[in-house]
Amino acid sequence: MSPAPTTLLQGTLDMLILKSLVAGEMHGLGVSRRIQQITRGTFAVKPGSLFPCLHRMEEEGWISSFWGDSENNRRAKYYRLTKAGQKQLAAETKRWSRISLAIAQALQAS
Amino acid sequence: MPLHVKAKNFLRNLFRFHRADAELDHEVQSHLALLIDENLRAGMPLPEAQRAARIELGGIEQVKEQVREQRLGNWLNSVLSDIRYGLRQLRNHPGFTTVAILTLALGIGANTIMFSMVYGVVLRPLPFHDSGRLYTLWERNAKMGYEQNPPAAGNFRDWQDHNRVFQGMAAFDASQTFNLSGGSSPERVDGTAVSPGLFELLGIAPVLGRTFSPQEDQLGQNRVVLLSYKLWHRRFNADPAILEKSISLDGANFTVVGVMPPGFQFPGDTGTVLNIFTAPPAQLWVPLALPPKAWAARSSHYLEVIGRLKPGVTLSQAQTDMDSIEDQLVKEYPQDYIGSDVNLVPLRSQVVGSFGPVLLVLFGAVAFVLLIACSNVANLLLARASSRRREVAIRTALGGTRVRLLRQLVTESLTLAMAGGLVGVLIAARGINLLKLTLPDNFPRAADVHMDGPALLFTALTSVATGLLFGLAPAFQGSRANVSESLKEGARGTEGSGRNRLRSVLIISEVALAVILLIGTGLMLRSFVRLQQVEPGFRPDHLLTMELSLPDARYPDPQKAAFFSLLLERIRALPEVLSAGAIGHLPLAGQIESYNMEMEGRAKLPNEYANPSCHIVMPGYFETMQLPLLDGRYFDPRDGADSPHVLVINDVVARNLFPNESALGKRLQLGFGGWTGDIVGIVRHASHLSLDNAPVEEVYTPYPQAPYWGTMTLTIRTTSAPLTLARPVHELILALDKDQPVSKIRTMDDVIGVSVASPRFRTLLLGLFGFTALLLGAIGIYGVISYTVSQRTREFGLRIALGADLAQILRSVIADGLKLTFLGLLFGVAGGLALARLLRSLLFGISAADPLTLAGVAVLLTLVALAACYIPARRATRVDPMIALRYE
Numbered sequence: 002m003s004p005a006p007t008t009l010l011q012g013t014l015d016m017l018i019l020k021s022l023v024a025g026e027m028h029g030l031g032v033s034r035r036i037q038q039i040t041r042g043t044f045a046v047k048p049g050s051l052f053p054c055l056h057r058m059e060e061e062g063w064i065s066s067f068w069g070d071s072e073n074n075r076r077a078k079y080y081r082l083t084k085a086g087q088k089q090l091a092a093e094t095k096r097w098s099r100i101s102l103a104i105a106q107a108l109q110a111s
Numbered sequence: 112m113p114l115h116v117k118a119k120n121f122l123r124n125l126f127r128f129h130r131a132d133a134e135l136d137h138e139v140q141s142h143l144a145l146l147i148d149e150n151l152r153a154g155m156p157l158p159e160a161q162r163a164a165r166i167e168l169g170g171i172e173q174v175k176e177q178v179r180e181q182r183l184g185n186w187l188n189s190v191l192s193d194i195r196y197g198l199r200q201l202r203n204h205p206g207f208t209t210v211a212i213l214t215l216a217l218g219i220g221a222n223t224i225m226f227s228m229v230y231g232v233v234l235r236p237l238p239f240h241d242s243g244r245l246y247t248l249w250e251r252n253a254k255m256g257y258e259q260n261p262p263a264a265g266n267f268r269d270w271q272d273h274n275r276v277f278q279g280m281a282a283f284d285a286s287q288t289f290n291l292s293g294g295s296s297p298e299r300v301d302g303t304a305v306s307p308g309l310f311e312l313l314g315i316a317p318v319l320g321r322t323f324s325p326q327e328d329q330l331g332q333n334r335v336v337l338l339s340y341k342l343w344h345r346r347f348n349a350d351p352a353i354l355e356k357s358i359s360l361d362g363a364n365f366t367v368v369g370v371m372p373p374g375f376q377f378p379g380d381t382g383t384v385l386n387i388f389t390a391p392p393a394q395l396w397v398p399l400a401l402p403p404k405a406w407a408a409r410s411s412h413y414l415e416v417i418g419r420l421k422p423g424v425t426l427s428q429a430q431t432d433m434d435s436i437e438d439q440l441v442k443e444y445p446q447d448y449i450g451s452d453v454n455l456v457p458l459r460s461q462v463v464g465s466f467g468p469v470l471l472v473l474f475g476a477v478a479f480v481l482l483i484a485c486s487n488v489a490n491l492l493l494a495r496a497s498s499r500r501r502e503v504a505i506r507t508a509l510g511g512t513r514v515r516l517l518r519q520l521v522t523e524s525l526t527l528a529m530a531g532g533l534v535g536v537l538i539a540a541r542g543i544n545l546l547k548l549t550l551p552d553n554f555p556r557a558a559d560v561h562m563d564g565p566a567l568l569f570t571a572l573t574s575v576a577t578g579l580l581f582g583l584a585p586a587f588q589g590s591r592a593n594v595s596e597s598l599k600e601g602a603r604g605t606e607g608s609g610r611n612r613l614r615s616v617l618i619i620s621e622v623a624l625a626v627i628l629l630i631g632t633g634l635m636l637r638s639f640v641r642l643q644q645v646e647p648g649f650r651p652d653h654l655l656t657m658e659l660s661l662p663d664a665r666y667p668d669p670q671k672a673a674f675f676s677l678l679l680e681r682i683r684a685l686p687e688v689l690s691a692g693a694i695g696h697l698p699l700a701g702q703i704e705s706y707n708m709e710m711e712g713r714a715k716l717p718n719e720y721a722n723p724s725c726h727i728v729m730p731g732y733f734e735t736m737q738l739p740l741l742d743g744r745y746f747d748p749r750d751g752a753d754s755p756h757v758l759v760i761n762d763v764v765a766r767n768l769f770p771n772e773s774a775l776g777k778r779l780q781l782g783f784g785g786w787t788g789d790i791v792g793i794v795r796h797a798s799h800l801s802l803d804n805a806p807v808e809e810v811y812t813p814y815p816q817a818p819y820w821g822t823m824t825l826t827i828r829t830t831s832a833p834l835t836l837a838r839p840v841h842e843l844i845l846a847l848d849k850d851q852p853v854s855k856i857r858t859m860d861d862v863i864g865v866s867v868a869s870p871r872f873r874t875l876l877l878g879l880f881g882f883t884a885l886l887l888g889a890i891g892i893y894g895v896i897s898y899t900v901s902q903r904t905r906e907f908g909l910r911i912a913l914g915a916d917l918a919q920i921l922r923s924v925i926a927d928g929l930k931l932t933f934l935g936l937l938f939g940v941a942g943g944l945a946l947a948r949l950l951r952s953l954l955f956g957i958s959a960a961d962p963l964t965l966a967g968v969a970v971l972l973t974l975v976a977l978a979a980c981y982i983p984a985r986r987a988t989r990v991d992p993m994i995a996l997r998y999e
Contacts, residue, residue, distance in 0.1 A: 053181040060120040
């Protein structure tokens with residue numbers, strides 16, 4: 002495991018979940034593992050943060066859900082990105098790039 | 112997010128909560144299963160895999176609760192479930208619930224009643240157009256100690272002509288009564304004479320016909336009348352053809368020119384009469400139409416004046432303008448009786464009059480009662496909170512956040528407060544009618560006092576505020592839970608010191624509030640007793656009084672005296688009558704008249720100091736009232752119209768005008784038309800205006816020599832119950848004149864009773880509130896002490912088992928209670944002394960820091976606290992050691 006997981010910035014979790022779902026539909030644990038993977042272990046999302054977030058995003062209409070069978074034949078609730086979710090991800094990405102650029106510049110300033 | 116998605120989700124969360132929740136449960140369970148699978152794949156043995164999965168998940172119920180909190184409309188759902196839970200809690204503890212709801216209902220109900228009164232009397236706008244710009248105008252003279260003297264007619268005319276600040280100004284004389292005859296039986300009706308423009312100034316138009324024209328204010332053209340809607344209905348069957356018909360008033364014909372709208376009263380119930388007087392509502396209006404002589408008079412004060420400020424003119428601008436006019440008048444007429452400046456009173460304050468401070472004091476008192484009720488219920492909640500510690504701990508362990516718990520506890524308090532408010536409204540609806548029965552006759556706008564929208568709104572807001580007030584502190588205490596401590600097997604509800612301190616603070620403030628209220632009550636009560644003990648200066652028992660008005664048209668002046676002489680002679684002949692007389696304005700019935708006075712042969716007296724109350728009496732009056740004669744003689748039948756004019760003065764006049772010589776034989780000239788007479792007697796002073804007024808100068812003249820009053824009140828001293836004589840006397844009057852109405856048949860005791868109705872009213876109400884406060888305070892002390900005793904059952908059992916002295920246990924429990932009581936008493940007395948100063952204007956014969964009252968309250972409260980502590984203390988000594996030690 003990589004160094005101690007970092008606390009997530011407010012709103013960043015939404016973006017990471019949306020990003021992880023770009024790869025295709027997956028259940029909660031899948032999303033959690035996918036985030037761990039794409040952030041190289043920097044962020045480990047606990048169910049206590051993940052599920053409230055998933056449900057809220059579903060209510061926002063960014064993702065939709067259905068029940069399906071997992072790889073070893075367990076019933077699990079799957080989530081997939083909606084059109085609105087894709088749009089949201091694009092907007093979030095743009096915003097994030099701007100912020101991170103600005104902060105990087107600020108930190109480099111002498 | 113599109114609105115329809117949001118709405119769909121909201122509705123799902125609200126109505127398909129259980130399905131959504133079951134699905135959530137499945138999801139979390141499946142997540143757990145997936146985690147276990149993953150761990151198994153990583154090569155963990157099953158128990159290890161399950162344990163690791165649970166740790167990573169972090170508690171199924173917590174996760175579910177966190178998701179629920181995120182949901183749309185979650186708040187509504189959880190509030191509803193909180194209310195359901197709260198109601199269930201309340202149902203499961205009927206004792207607690209009943210006491211709490213009743214306590215709150217008393218507090219909220221009393222506040223609703225007082226708010227209805229304050230709103231109806233003080234806050235509700237007066238029924239006139241833009242009433243905020245209406246003012247009454249009075250002459251004031253600080254040097255002579257009067258605030259509101261009606262201006263003389265001449266002064267009014269100068270105000271009207273020279274002011275630049277009023278859009279309109281009008282005068283009226285509300286003291287008029289008329290014998291209305293013709294048609295059915297003759298009756299006496301109250302009327303008001305008004306100057307032109309009064310109705311326009313108020314912004315009220317007649318429903319029928321027109322108001323008076325300026326020409327009709329001229330003598331000779333003034334035989335026109337406006338009827339009240341009520342009189343028009345009652346006496347004239349709402350005849351639409353009444354206009355231009357003529358009706359007979361005091362034997363003269365008046366043409367009806369209009370009918371005023373229903374509900375219109377002026378002045379009457381609007382109280383715009385000298386602030387302590389209240390005229391009955393006028394039933395008809397006639398033009399003022401004063402004779403030229405009256406307009407020239409500067410010392411005869413009887414007109415009341417109302418004005419409407421021009422838009423944009425401030426009160427201080429108006430004050431400056433009016434004062435400059437008054438200054439001019441004082442310079443121009445140095446010998447006349449004129450106020451030093453003009454007193455402008457907003458019509459609203461005029462209407463509320465002396466009841467304003469009373470209502471505020473009473474409103475403050477019920478607010479105190481509600482605060483006491485709040486701290487009582489807060490204490491009950493605190494006690495319950497400690498028995499609910501385990502429940503709170505379990506909820507915390509299952510993922511209930513502090514905020515969530517706090518919200519649930521506050522929801523419960525609000526539910527309780529709402530229930531209290533509901534019962535309170537029922538109490539108020541009933542109580543307000545009872546209260547109206549106790550209202551004194553001169554209470555302003557009593558008809559406007561009822562429960563309506565504003566009152567209900569007030570109750571709802573008060574209930575919410577109450578719920579927060581008594582619920583917040585216990586909720587903060589209660590939601591603080593140490594999970595592992597509270598859940599330990601056998602942990603007993605030992606008390607945190609914070610909770611105990613809060614409870615003590617509540618009791619101390621409760622006692623302090625009750626003490627403040629009781630001090631107020633005590634002061635009022637003592638004042639009222641003092642007032643009752645005042646000697647009116649005459650003997651009020653066994654006196655029958657009735658009012659009689661002889662119309663000028665039927666009885667020219669000399670015949671009036673003859674009528675009364677004959678009538679009194681016949682009355683005296685009745686069995687059971689000791690003596691009989693008559694007077695213009697009956698003492699303590701609310702009216703006096705005063706005129707200026709000059710001494711013949713001496714320099715003119717400065718008018719400011721010679722303005723005695725003048726009474727016109729029939730011979731026999733002094734004997735009937737048993738007014739003590741100090742020197743000289745009473746009037747007797749020799750003092751007829753043709754004999755030399757005589758008068759009787761009281762001891763105050765004698766002392767002021769003739770400090771070193773006998774007053775007998777001196778001559779005085781009185782303000783009414785230069786009437787001059789010899790002083791033949793000196794009597795003791797008597798109360799005329801009210802019992803609590805200081806003795807004033809009084810001059811009596813015999814009616815046959817000064818028969819200017821049409822209205823006289825008969826005074827008859829009887830040997831039996833006075834009212835049994837009413838009928839025979841009435842028959843004697845009808846035998847003399849069958850068209851002569853008689854009114855206000857009362858005993859003198861009743862007249863005095865009515866004159867103290869307003870102090871009696873405020874004493875009664877404050878007493879009621881004080882008693883409630885005492886009761887609630889006692890319940891509070893009892894509750895806390897008995898709770899402490901039940902908490903310490905084991906300790907007491909142990910002590911008794913070890914042979915402790917029972918008396919000592921009793922003493923220690925009582926001492927605990929008394930300690931709190933004395934602290935409360937201390938704060939209460941300090942607060943009471945500070946607040947009692949606000950009561951000063953309502954007190955009579957005692958100081959605001961009356962030591963007897965303070966001592967009485969302290970003793971009473973200590974006794975009550977002692978009793979409230981004694982019962983639980985006895986219980987402490989009766990603890991059975993065996994049971995106590997086995998307990999829990």
